[in-house]
Amino acid sequence: MTKALSGIKVLDLSRVVAGPTCTSMLGDLGADIIKVEGPELVDETRTWFPPDVEEISLYFMAVNRNKRAITVDLKTEKGIQIIKKLLKEADVVVENFKTGTMERLGLGYEELKALNPKLIHCSITGFGHTGPYKHLPGYDFIAQGMSGFMSVNGTPDGEPTKAGIAMADLYTGLYAVISILAALQARNHTGRGQHCDISLLDSMVSSLLNIGTGFLNTGNLPVRYGNQHPTLVPYQNFNTKDYEIIIAVGNDGQFERLCSLLEVDELSRDERFATASARIMNREALIPRIQEALLTKTADEWLTAFQENNIPCGPINTLDRVFEDKQVLERQMIQEVEHPQVGMVKLLGSPLKLSDTPVTIERHPPLHGEHTEEVLLELGYDSQEIESLMEEKVINMKIASSSSIPINQ
Structure with missing residues (x-):
């Protein structure tokens, strides 16, 4: 060949x-x-x-x-x-x-x-x-x-x-x-x-991509966010009833659907969280509310629901799970x-x-x-x-x- x-x-x-x-x-x-x-x-x-x-x-x-x-x-x-x-x-x-x-x-x-x-x-x-x-x-x-x-x-x-x-x-x-x-x-x-x-x-x-470009044009030194994202919220790992998952909300529509599935619709209507910019400024108030709601179901239950509703998400796999994954x-x-x-x-x-x-x-x-x-x-x-x-x-x-x-x- x-x-x-x-x-x-x-x-x-x-x-x-x-x-x-x-x-x-x-x-x-x-x-x-x-x-x-x-x-x-x-x-x-x-x-x-x-x-x-x-x-x-x-x-x-x-x-x-x-x-x-x-x-x-x-x-x-x-x-x-x-x-x-x-x-x-x-x-x-x-x-x-x-x-x-x-x-x-x-x-x-x-x-x-x-x-x-x-x-x-x-x-x-x-x-x-x-x-x-x-x-x-x-x-x-x-x-x-x-x-x-x-x-x-x-x-x-x-x-x-x-x-x-x-x-x-x-x-x-x-x-x-x-x-x-x-x-x-x-x-x-x-x-x-x-x-x-x-x-x-x-x-x-x-x-360094966006982080380096951001510093070059503002002079502001970036800080460490761990598993959070500096410009997207919520975009991090969360605990569920059994193990951790990742939720990666990239726009306001995804955030609204997330809130609906979590049965916290009021969050998407709250001016502190309704837009991407607002969520960045108020992440400390938002993240605990989302985390609390996620503890009511298992990881698999949430992942299935999020995937069916086009909300970016995924498990945090150990390598044994990775190499048993049907997609891999x-x-x-x-x-x-x-x-x-x-x-x-x-x-x-x-x-x-x-x-x-x-x-x-x-x-x-x-x-x-x-x-x-x-x-x-x-x-x-x-x-x-x-x-x-x-x-x-x-x-x-x-x-x-x-x-x-x-x-x-």
């Missing part, structure tokens, strides 16, 4: 989360992803367990499907020559080295452009390739804090809180994918590749893939639903060095040359278990 990115070859020099998230998504879309690790020093996430299956990291599996894995020592001249041969044939290279590292390896953008003018070079760093912070290391947690995201996340009387998932890494990986797809489209017109400079801090600052199952958000070392493993499905070129998982998350020989043979190396590279420790085709893999320094 021809897929959306069939015929596109991507050299993946990235590790940890943001870069591998990007390349895994490109792989989902059909690109041939060649993931490069050192013969001994590998992607750290291979060592991040538990959770694991037979000491194979599930963290690594989450962001490294649909890839082939090879080992190359970039500290050797012969290793750099292998990379250059791969780059001559590649459409895209994705890396998340510190600013300046690619230049020290002789693989900076100007060198790569001379080697392959059509190559798209996507760099993922903490702070980008310009500015006073460009040489500093960057991590998801740091980007969440420096961007201001944590200052508006959490309860009003609690501490600034990071997201429970690697939000900066995820956003950065997604923006990297977008930049690469845009560069591929531009190349169709110009015949030239380009450099995509994507950073964790930029990605998280961009995520219908949308194929659980995928199974055969892994050569541990058997069948379950992975998250792709949110990309394409009618003509559907996204599929063609390759399991690769073992360390699993495809080194295969890729080198494709590059034109013969068996004797590959054996020699093994002896010189430029490559390593030994498939190691995670428990024996040292962590990158």
